[in-house]
Amino acid sequence: MYSEKVMGHFNNSRNAGGTENPSGVGTVGNAKCGDIMRIYFDIAEKAEDEEY
Amino acid sequence: MNKIIYLDNAATTQVSEQVLNEMLPFFRQTYSNPSAVYSFAGEGKKAVDYARRQAAELIGANVEEIYFTGGGSESDNWALKATAEAYSSKGKHIITSKIEHHAILHTCEYLEKQGYEITYLDVDEEGKISLEELRTAIRSDTILISVMAANNEIGTIEPIAEIGRIAHEKGVLFHTDAVQAYGHIPIHVDEMHIDMLSASGHKFNGPKGIGILYIRKGVKIRSFIHGGAQERNRRAGTSNVPGIVGFGKAAEIAGKTMEARTRKEITLRDHLIERVLSEIPYVRLNGHKTDRLPNNVNFCFRFIEGESLLILLDQLGVCASSGSACTSGSLDPSHVLLAIGLPHEIAHGSLRITLSEETTLEDIDFVADELKKIVERLRDMSPLYEDFVKNQP
Numbered sequence: 001m002y003s004e005k006v007m008g009h010f011n012n013s014r015n016a017g018g019t020e021n022p023s024g025v026g027t028v029g030n031a032k033c034g035d036i037m038r039i040y041f042d043i044a045e046k047a048e049d050e051e052y
Numbered sequence: 053m054n055k056i057i058y059l060d061n062a063a064t065t066q067v068s069e070q071v072l073n074e075m076l077p078f079f080r081q082t083y084s085n086p087s088a089v090y091s092f093a094g095e096g097k098k099a100v101d102y103a104r105r106q107a108a109e110l111i112g113a114n115v116e117e118i119y120f121t122g123g124g125s126e127s128d129n130w131a132l133k134a135t136a137e138a139y140s141s142k143g144k145h146i147i148t149s150k151i152e153h154h155a156i157l158h159t160c161e162y163l164e165k166q167g168y169e170i171t172y173l174d175v176d177e178e179g180k181i182s183l184e185e186l187r188t189a190i191r192s193d194t195i196l197i198s199v200m201a202a203n204n205e206i207g208t209i210e211p212i213a214e215i216g217r218i219a220h221e222k223g224v225l226f227h228t229d230a231v232q233a234y235g236h237i238p239i240h241v242d243e244m245h246i247d248m249l250s251a252s253g254h255k256f257n258g259p260k261g262i263g264i265l266y267i268r269k270g271v272k273i274r275s276f277i278h279g280g281a282q283e284r285n286r287r288a289g290t291s292n293v294p295g296i297v298g299f300g301k302a303a304e305i306a307g308k309t310m311e312a313r314t315r316k317e318i319t320l321r322d323h324l325i326e327r328v329l330s331e332i333p334y335v336r337l338n339g340h341k342t343d344r345l346p347n348n349v350n351f352c353f354r355f356i357e358g359e360s361l362l363i364l365l366d367q368l369g370v371c372a373s374s375g376s377a378c379t380s381g382s383l384d385p386s387h388v389l390l391a392i393g394l395p396h397e398i399a400h401g402s403l404r405i406t407l408s409e410e411t412t413l414e415d416i417d418f419v420a421d422e423l424k425k426i427v428e429r430l431r432d433m434s435p436l437y438e439d440f441v442k443n444q445p
């Protein structure tokens with residue numbers, strides 16, 4: 001039913017799980033329709049005086 | 053590949069060897085059309101008559117009240133649409149329940165478009181309809197009550213004898229979708245006041261694509277499939293002789309083995325329920341604890357999704373099913389789980405395990421052991437579980 005690639009990630013999840021003191025957390029999806037994902041950011045160094 | 057542990061017997065069952073052996077001669081040896089005149093057709097005709105008797109005996113019906121169809125869905129469609137048409141001069145109101153199979157519910161939706169009015173009875177948290185609500189729903193223009201004998205997802209057995217009594221008191225016809233019940237629990241059409249009953253061969257070790265509609269003598273529903281004069285002019289189409297023979301044999305065996313088989317299934321069913329409820333936290337049993345099909349187990353595991361459970365079980369060779377979203381191609385969880393009052397997020401974590409006569413205690417213990425690990429693993433990566441744990445005092 002699912003592609004090998006998807007099953008590969010499901011069985012051997014990379015980058016899964018939380019992290020301590022993340023710089024940011026984002027949650028998308030909706031438990032009501034059974035799909036939910038949470039992303040943790042950990043940004044090591046903050047660039048100062050960033051210019052655009 | 054692991055050994056297959058097939059625990060999806062509510063979806064379909066394996067044709068038993070005895071049934072298959074009974075069917076085989078009707079493919080290549082006695083393959084004639086039973087409607088033909090020559091004596092070569094006699095064997096087929098005799099076999100069909102005999103199967104009709106076997107099918108009738110299991111539910112205390114008369115032989116001439118059994119009509120062979122192309123399966124449970126056809127029987128349900130026939131019962132509802134033909135009754136609606138035949139009795140429309142009396143009224144256009146039909147009563148059913150919210151937890152019927154789609155073969156009933158979608159037929160009801162179709163009838164609504166044709167100008168019929170349908171009342172969908174609620175069920176309680178265990179999946180039973182209320183007889184009080186049924187009584188008050190009956191009107192002078194009600195022509196039919198259709199309530200399933202047992203639910204295909206949560207296994208709850210409905211009080212059909214009481215429903216039949218109420219229907220007959222009020223002069224309303226009573227149809228029951230017994231696709232999951234026929235051959236699994238005792239049914240008697242007279243004692244239970246049943247006017248029409250649907251059953252399907254593949255749910256009790258018979259072949260697929262063959263079913264029956266029992267129609268009580270005197271009920272005036274007409275043909276649904278028009279054509280030849282088969283099935284006493286009520287269901288056209290060259291008789292599916294091997295299928296009919298298989299249905300009959302499976303019905304006979306189901307009747308003979310019912311007591312011992314279901315006693316064994318109930319022991320295993322309750323063992324699995326007991327183990328899962330006591331060994332895994334945040335689980336609920338769906339359906340009635342005792343008034344349930346002998347082979348049905350249905351849980352909701354909180355914080356995880358049924359579909360991921362199915363995938364992980366599949367990798368161990370375990371076949372089960374879920375009322376969760378994606379499997380059905382819809383984002384909503386099963387209408388049955390919603391009808392018993394479960395919120396969407398809990399209904400998504402459902403798992404249905406349906407046993408057979410072949411299921412062993414080892415199979416059940418293996419599933420319980422593995423489920424413990426699988427549920428834990430899935431909860432470990434569930435944001436819902438993380439939130440829940442975090443918010444615990």
Ligand SMILES: Cc1ncc(COP(=O)(O)O)c(C=O)c1O
Binds near residue numbers: 128202
């Ligand atoms: C309760 C119920 N009714 C009807 C059906 C449809 O039967 P069939 O698959 O023979 O058309 C099923 C089986 O899926 C069922 O479980």
